[in-house]
Amino acid sequence: MDSSTYYTALGYNCRSNSGAENIMKHLTPKEAAKFLHDNPSALFVDCRSEMEFFFVGHPAGVSHVSWNDGPDWEINPHFVGEVRKLAGHSGDRPVVLICRSGNRSVDAGHALEAVGFTRVYNVLHGFEGELDDTHHRGSMNGWRFEGLPWEQC
Structure with missing residues (x-):
């Protein structure tokens, strides 16, 4: 089941606020760091x-909302609501x-777009990067590989 169908099943209105189709933008880690700065x-x-967030490390200053988590790895049904709350209930x-x-993060972004978020960005290669x-x-790419600020608990 895709994210939009899942969130529709949960009762979310999966139409954009603007009526136009949202298109998630993709940024390299360095582009994302610059975007966040600007x-x-x-x-x-x-x-x-x-576990990944605390033990592997995470970008400095990032908020944490799991898209899915162990032991069952099912999609977090509260993901959209938690992000909405952090965003101050603003889809813009x-x-x-x-x-x-x-x-x-692409799946999570599609879920946000499905409920009306209009400015969603995905960090290509993520925190750890692709497998070599x-x-x-x-060893090839990712937030940590690029030497961007991160911390570990």
Whole structure:
């Protein structure tokens, strides 16, 4: 089931506020860092699991709302509501999403667009980046690879 269908099943109105189709924009980690610097009102959300967020590390200053989490890895039915609350109930506030490698954040972004968020951005390659030829992350791309500010709990 795709995100829009899931959120429709939960009772959300999955139409854009403007009536126009939203198109998520994709930013490299460095572009995202510049965008966040240039747009201080933007909301930066890490949508990885709680374990990833705390133990692997996360961008400095990011808010955390899991898109899905263990042990069952089902989509968090409160994701949209939690992001809405952080955004001050404004669908026009820019929301920048990051996950491990840039995939979950796309699904999370589609869910936000489905309920009317109009300025959604995905961080390509995420926090850890893509797998290299030896199946390791962090050696080719990603927020941490680019040397951008991050912290670990």
